[in-house]
Amino acid sequence: MQRTRPLPDCHPELSVIEWPSFREYRVENWRLARDGSGNVVRGATSWGWIDLCLPVVISFIWPRFRGNTMLWAFAVLVVGFTMYCRCVQVLHESVLVFPAYGIQLETHRGYPLLKPLFVSRRFIHASLLEDFIINEGLRRWNVRYYLAAVHGSSTDKIALDVAFENILPHFPVLLEVYQGVQELMFYNHTNNRHTRI
Amino acid sequence: MISDFFHPNVGGVENHIFMLSANLIRRGHKVIVITHSHPPDRVGVRWLLPGLKVYYIPFPTIASSATLPNYFTFLPYFRVIIAREHIHLIHAHASLSSLGQEAILHAHHLGVRTVFTDHSLFGFEDAASILTNKLLAAALKNVDAVICVSHTGRENTVLRGQLFEKSEDSSALVVRPNVYVIPNALVAEQFTPATEPVSSETIYIVVLSRLAYRKGIDLLVATAPRICSAFPNVNFIVGGDGPKLNDLLQVRERHLLQDRIELLGPVRHRDVRDVLVRGSIFLNTSLTESFGIAILEAACAGLYVVSTRVGGVPEILPHDMISFAKPEEDDLIRALSEAVAIVSKGQHDPIDAHQRVKNFYNWGEVAERTEISEQKDLWARMQRTMELGPFAGPIYTIILVVDCLFFLFLEWLMPQRDLDFVHMHWEHNNFRQVQ
Numbered sequence: 001m002q003r004t005r006p007l008p009d010c011h012p013e014l015s016v017i018e019w020p021s022f023r024e025y026r027v028e029n030w031r032l033a034r035d036g037s038g039n040v041v042r043g044a045t046s047w048g049w050i051d052l053c054l055p056v057v058i059s060f061i062w063p064r065f066r067g068n069t070m071l072w073a074f075a076v077l078v079v080g081f082t083m084y085c086r087c088v089q090v091l092h093e094s095v096l097v098f099p100a101y102g103i104q105l106e107t108h109r110g111y112p113l114l115k116p117l118f119v120s121r122r123f124i125h126a127s128l129l130e131d132f133i134i135n136e137g138l139r140r141w142n143v144r145y146y147l148a149a150v151h152g153s154s155t156d157k158i159a160l161d162v163a164f165e166n167i168l169p170h171f172p173v174l175l176e177v178y179q180g181v182q183e184l185m186f187y188n189h190t191n192n193r194h195t196r197i
Numbered sequence: 198m199i200s201d202f203f204h205p206n207v208g209g210v211e212n213h214i215f216m217l218s219a220n221l222i223r224r225g226h227k228v229i230v231i232t233h234s235h236p237p238d239r240v241g242v243r244w245l246l247p248g249l250k251v252y253y254i255p256f257p258t259i260a261s262s263a264t265l266p267n268y269f270t271f272l273p274y275f276r277v278i279i280a281r282e283h284i285h286l287i288h289a290h291a292s293l294s295s296l297g298q299e300a301i302l303h304a305h306h307l308g309v310r311t312v313f314t315d316h317s318l319f320g321f322e323d324a325a326s327i328l329t330n331k332l333l334a335a336a337l338k339n340v341d342a343v344i345c346v347s348h349t350g351r352e353n354t355v356l357r358g359q360l361f362e363k364s365e366d367s368s369a370l371v372v373r374p375n376v377y378v379i380p381n382a383l384v385a386e387q388f389t390p391a392t393e394p395v396s397s398e399t400i401y402i403v404v405l406s407r408l409a410y411r412k413g414i415d416l417l418v419a420t421a422p423r424i425c426s427a428f429p430n431v432n433f434i435v436g437g438d439g440p441k442l443n444d445l446l447q448v449r450e451r452h453l454l455q456d457r458i459e460l461l462g463p464v465r466h467r468d469v470r471d472v473l474v475r476g477s478i479f480l481n482t483s484l485t486e487s488f489g490i491a492i493l494e495a496a497c498a499g500l501y502v503v504s505t506r507v508g509g510v511p512e513i514l515p516h517d518m519i520s521f522a523k524p525e526e527d528d529l530i531r532a533l534s535e536a537v538a539i540v541s542k543g544q545h546d547p548i549d550a551h552q553r554v555k556n557f558y559n560w561g562e563v564a565e566r567t568e569i570s571e572q573k574d575l576w577a578r579m580q581r582t583m584e585l586g587p588f589a590g591p592i593y594t595i596i597l598v599v600d601c602l603f604f605l606f607l608e609w610l611m612p613q614r615d616l617d618f619v620h621m622h623w624e625h626n627n628f629r630q631v632q
Contacts, residue, residue, distance in 0.1 A: 034614045136242040138255070141273035141607075143242065143281060144617050170617050 006176050014173045016180070021098065023184065025177045027169050028092040043167065044089035046112040054079075087111045088118060090166045095147075095177055099184045102126045103149060105163050122161060124151045130158065132181045134174050145171045147178060199300040200290035201263050203232035203251065205239065207466060208407075209490050210291050210316050213381055218249050220564035222625055229282055231275070233264050233296060248623030252278055256296075266295040266332060268302065268596050269603055275303050276607055281616045288312045288567075289340075292319065292329060292357075298336035302597070305339065305578065306604045312567075313337060314344040315354045318487045318508045330357040331585075335593045338581045342375040344567065347509025350487040351378050359585075379566045380513070381488050382558040383497060390499030390547035391474035400431045400540055402533070403476035403500065405469060405491060406483070408439030413482030413505060418444050419526045420482075422452040424533055431537060436461040436472050473498040477540045477547075480533070484524055486510050492519070497554040499547025503536045505529070514557075518550055575601070 002018045013031055017024040029043035058075075065071045088109045096104040102125040110117035130150040136143060147163040163177070198218055202210040218228040234240040234253040243251045254274050256264045279287075287304045289297030292315055301311045313336070320326045337343060337358040345351040354376070355361065361370040402424075406412045418441075421433055435445060435458060442460075449458050464472055473479070479495035481504040486492075489510045492502050496514055504510050506521040520539075522532035539545055582597055583590040 138241050138252075138274075142277050142611060142616070143252070143274075171620055175620075 007172060011169070011173050014169070014176060016176075023097045023180065024094050025097070025180060026092050026094045027164050027167050027173060029090050029167055031169075042112075044091055044112045046086075091116050093164045093167050095163050095181065097181055097184045100126060102129060103132070103181065103185065105149070105161060105165075107166060124149050124161065126185065128152050129185065132178065132185065134171075134178050135160075139168075144168060145174055147174050198228060198230045198288050198290065199232075199294075199297050200230075201233055201258070201294035201296050202291055203230055204245070205235060209381070209488075212466075212490075213314075213316065214290055215245070215249075216382070216384070216560050217564060217567065219247055220560045221567070222248055223561075224564055225625065227282075227622055229278070229284070231278060231296065231300070233258060244623070247628060248625060250282075250622075254296075263293050264295050266298070268299060269600065271296060271299045272303050272600065272603055273607055273611075275300060276307065276604065277611070277616060279304075279307050279309060280613050281618045283619070284309055286310045286312065288314065290314050291316050292333050292354075293317075298332065301336050301340050302600060303604075305575075306601070310341045311339075312342045312344060313340045314346070315350060316346055316487060318350060318353045318485050319357060321357070331589055333357055334359045335582065335585055335589065338585065338593075339578050342377065343373075344377050344379050346379070346381050346488040347512050348378055349509040349512065351376060353487070377566075379563055380558055381490050381493075382560040382563045383490060383493050384560065385497050385551070385555040388470050388473070388494050388497040388551075390551045394547075397541070397543070398430060400428075400478065400537055401434050401476035402431060402478045402480050402503075403434045403436075403473055403495070404480045404482075405436045405464060405472060405495075406481070408437050408441040408445065410441065411484050412439075412441075413484045413524060414439075414441035414444060416482040416484075416505070416524060416526065416529060417480070418448045420529050420533070421458060422448060422454065423526075423530055425452070425454055425457045427530070427534070428537055431457075433458040434461065434472065434476055435459065436464040436469075438463040469494065470498055473500060476500060477545075478503060478533075478536050481505065481510075482524070482529065483507060483510075489513055493554065493558065497551055499550050501536050501540055501545045501550075503529075503532050514554070518545075518553075 001020075003015050005012050005015050007014055010032065013028045015026050015028075017026060031041050031043070033039040033041050061071075061075070089112060091108045091110050091112065093108070094104075094106045096106065098104070102123055104124070105122045107120045108116035109119070128151045130152060132147070132149050134145055135148050136145055146165075146168060148160040149163065150158060150160055153159055164174075198214050200210065200214055202208060203214055204211055214230065218230060221228050229250045229252065231252045231254065233256040240253050240255050243253065245251055252274075254271070256270070258264050278284075287300050287309055289300050289311065290313075291297060297313070301313060304311045319329065321330065334357070337360060343354060343358070343360060345354050355372050360373045360376055362373055404417060406414075408414050417435075424431060425433075445458070445460065449455055449460070461472065473495055477500060479492065479500040479502045481489065481492050481502065483489070483505060484507060486505075486508040489504070489508075492504055492510065493513055496502055496518055502514065502519040504519060504521060505524040507524060510519075511521065520532040520536050522528040579594050579597060582594045585593055
C-alpha cells in the first residue's frame with residue numbers, strides 16, 4: 001500500500017493510495033488557505049471555543065430550573081443533537097477505481113480525532129459506466145466544477161453521480177482524479193483537446 | 198456577451214450575438230455568453246459550437262424573453278462568472294435586456310470595459326418607451342462604447358439615451374465620440390439563388406416574418422386581396438407564426454384565396470433559403486425596422502425586394518434592388534405593381550444580385566470593427582449619474598452606491614481568491630488541427 005500526494009504545494013489534501021488490486025483517490029476535508037500563508041482551514045472540527053461555553057451556561061441554568069423536566073429534556077435534546085452533528089462530519093471522500101470492474105464513490109463520516117464511524121459507498125459497475133466527466137454547474141451564487149460519473153441504470157435512464165459531493169474540491173484536484181480514472185477505466189489515451197490558460 | 202435574448206430562442210438579436218461570437222472566436226478571442234434560463238431544464242453551463250460557453254442563469258422572464266430589471270440580483274452571478282473566466286470586456290445587447298443593462302452597471306467593480314449594442318428603434322411618446330428610455334439613459338451614462346446597426350439606429354439611440362455632452366467651448370451639445378455604427382451581416386453562402394430559373398407564368402411573392410403588429414401584418418392583410426385581384430398570375434407564400442396568424446387566415450377565407458396565399462407556418466432558419474428561392478419578390482411590411490436582416494437575406498438569395506420605407510431600411514441595399522413604399526395600403530400596392538412589372542420583364546437578375554450582395558456585409562469585417570476598447574472612477578460616475586435629472590439622478594446614484602455596498606458584502610461572503618477559476622478553455626486551434 002503506497003500513498004502519494006500528487007499536488008503537494010497547493011492541494012496536499014488529495015492523496016493517491018495504491019492498494020493491491022485497486023487505486024484510491026482520497027480527498028480529506030481540509031485545505032490550505034488560499035492567501036498563500038500556509039494555514040490549514042479545517043472542514044471538520046473536533047472542538048471549538050463554543051464547547052467551553054457549555055459548562056458555563058449549564059452552571060447558570062442549574063440553580064434556576066432544577067426541577068423543570070421539560071427544560072431538561074430540551075437541553076438534553078440540544079446537547080445530543082450537537083454531539084450527533086459533531087460525529088457525522090465528513091472526514092474524507094474517495095473514488096476507488098477497480099480496473100475492469102468499476103468505480104466506487106465513498107464518503108467517510110465520523111468524529112475528527114477517531115476512525116470513521118459511518119461510511120456510505122456507491123459502486124458503479126464498468127458495464128453501466130458510460131463516462132467520467134468534469135462538469136460545471138451553478139451552485140447557490142457560485143459556479144463550481146464537479147466530477148460526475150455518467151451511468152445508465154436498470155430503467156435505461158442516464159444518471160449522474162457526483163464524486164466528492166460534500167467536499168467539492170477545486171479544479172486541479174478534479175483534473176488529477178479525472179485523468180487517473182480515464183486512464184484506468186477507459187484504457188484509450190485520448191488527446192486532451194482542452195488547453196491550459 | 199450578455200443579453201436576455203439568446204438561443205434556444207431564434208431571432209435577429211440572437212443570431213447576431215451568435216455569429217459575432219463565432220467570428221470573434223475565429224479571430225482568437227475567448228467569448229462566453231450569459232443569458233437567462235429556459236424552463237424546464239435549460240439551466241447552468243452549456244457549450245455551443247464553435248467553442249462558445251453559455252451560462253443560463255435561473256431568472257424568470259416576464260414578457261417575450263425579457264427579465265425584470267432587478268438591479269442587484271444579477272451581481273453575485275455576474276461577479277463570479279466574470280472573475281473566474283478572466284473576462285476583460287462586456288458586450289451587452291438590446292435595450293430591453295435588463296441583464297445587459299445591469300451588467301454595464303456592475304462592470305466597473307471588476308474593472309472591465311463595457312460596450313452596448315442597440316438593435317431596435319423605439320418611439321418617444323408612449324408610456325413604455327418613456328420608461329425604457331430613462332432606464333437606457335441611466336445605463337448608458339457610464340458605458341465605454343455604443344454600437345448601433347444603422348445610421349438611423351444611431352440617431353435614435355443617441356436621442357433616447359441622451360448620449361451627448363457639452364463640447365469644449367460649452368456652448369453646444371455634441372454627440373459623444375464613442376458611438377459607432379457597425380451593421381449586421383449575413384453568411385452569404387447560406388443564401389444562394391435557385392440554380393434553375395423560377396417559372397415566369399406565376400410570380401410568387403414571399404413574406405417571411407414573425408406575424409406580429411410591428412411587422413405590419415395588418416398592411417399585408419389589407420393589400421393581399423387587392424393584389425390578387427389585380428394580378429391573376431401573382432401568388433403569395435407566407436411563412437412564420439405569431440399573434441396575427443388568425444387575421445391572415447380570416448382574410449384568406451373571406452376572399453376565397455386558399456390557392457393564391459400559401460401559409461407555411463413556422464419556418465426553421467435552415468429552411469429559410471429553400472422558401473426564399475421559390476419566389477421572385479420579397480415583401481417586407483414592417484412598421485419599424487432598424488436594420489432588416491431578412492431583407493438582406495432575401496436580396497442575397499436573388500429576390501427583388503419591396504419594403505416599407507422605415508427606420509434603417511433605406512441604408513442597407515442599393516436602390517435598384519429594392520422598391521420603397523410608405524406604410525400605407527395604396528402606396529404599397531403601387532410599389533408591388535412596380536416590382537411585378539420589373540420581374541415579369543425579366544429586368545432583375547438573381548445571380549447578379551447575389552454576387553453584389555455577397556460583398557456588402559460579412560461577419561469577419563463586423564468582428565474586426567467591433568474590436569474596440571477605452572476608465573472612470575467612482576466619484577466621476579456618481580457625478581455623471583446625477584446629471585440624469587432631478588428625480589432619476591438621485592435614484593440612480595443611490596442604486597450605484599448600494600451596488601458598491603452589495604459588492605463589498607459579496608467580497609466578504611465569497612472572496613475572489615476562493616472562486617473555482619477556469620484553467621482550461623476550448624482552444625480554437627483544435628478545430629484547425631482536426632481540419
